[in-house]
Amino acid sequence: DTEVTQTPKHLVMGMTNKKSLKCEQHMGHRAMYWYKQKAKKPPELMFVYSYEKLSINESVPSRFSPECPNSSLLNLHLHALQPEDSALYLCASSQDMEGWGGFVEKLFFGSGTQLSVL
Amino acid sequence: AQKVTQAQTEISVVEKEDVTLDCVYETRDTTYYLFWYKQPPSGELVFLIRRNSFDEQNEISGRYSWNFQKSTSSFNFTITASQVVDSAVYFCALSEAEEVHNQGGKLIFGQGTELSVKP
Numbered sequence: 240d241t242e243v244t245q246t247p248k249h250l251v252m253g254m255t256n257k258k259s260l261k262c263e264q265h266m267g268h269r270a271m272y273w274y275k276q277k278a279k280k281p282p283e284l285m286f287v288y289s290y291e292k293l294s295i296n297e298s299v300p301s302r303f304s305p306e307c308p309n310s311s312l313l314n315l316h317l318h319a320l321q322p323e324d325s326a327l328y329l330c331a332s333s334q335d336m337e338g339w340g341g342f343v344e345k346l347f348f349g350s351g352t353q354l355s356v357l
Numbered sequence: 358a359q360k361v362t363q364a365q366t367e368i369s370v371v372e373k374e375d376v377t378l379d380c381v382y383e384t385r386d387t388t389y390y391l392f393w394y395k396q397p398p399s400g401e402l403v404f405l406i407r408r409n410s411f412d413e414q415n416e417i418s419g420r421y422s423w424n425f426q427k428s429t430s431s432f433n434f435t436i437t438a439s440q441v442v443d444s445a446v447y448f449c450a451l452s453e454a455e456e457v458h459n460q461g462g463k464l465i466f467g468q469g470t471e472l473s474v475k476p
Binding site for chain 1: 392394399400401402403404407448463464466467468469471
């Protein structure tokens with residue numbers, strides 16, 4: 240069983256809807272990530288939170304809004320999405336490797352949310 | 358610039374065959390990390406191995422083995438006596454230490470190799 244839990248597993252939304260994706264981990268990891276994956280493509284990094292602060296935003300459109308309320312939770316708020324945003328959204332977490340001051344990514348991934356935008 | 362190339366898009370083998378998945382990377386950093394992940398149809402990416410750039414020892418884990426060669430910038434993955442459960446998409450990935458240190462980490466994935474093992 241994955242130790243990173245994502246809800247919902249599937250989401251269908253219209254272009255005017257507002258929805259949120261949720262991710263939770265209880266491994267004590269201090270880095271959490273959002274990746275987007277289109278079919279037959281590799282995951283693409285969207286956001287990284289390090290110690291609950293946004294450390295990387297890969298020029299993601301503002302219709303995607305991440306939030307990290309605490310070290311165990313990561314949300315992705317969606318608003319006014321486009322059909323091309325339909326994809327698998329993967330959450331991941333990793334542990335700070337002592338001495339590096341950063342995160343060496345043995346990433347633990349959730350099973351993802353399959354999003355369809357109509 | 359950092360880049361990971363998995364030239365094999367799809368591979369199909371019959372059960373019990375050995376199969377090697379190729380991975381070639383580019384980086385300017387002298388300290389970096391290489392990974393292999395497996396993505397079965399369920400969608401979750403499963404960590405298989407991490408190697409740092411100073412450790413060129415090959416590794417074997419059961420039916421899986423990895424061959425890391427800095428001279429050719431390759432990190433190939435071999436499955437011995439493949440099984441149907443090995444069917445998945447396999448991703449090779451790279452992370453540069455400088456990126457890790459400065460920004461909290463960024464993993465660059467190759468395009469993936471879809472492995473199909475037929476009974």
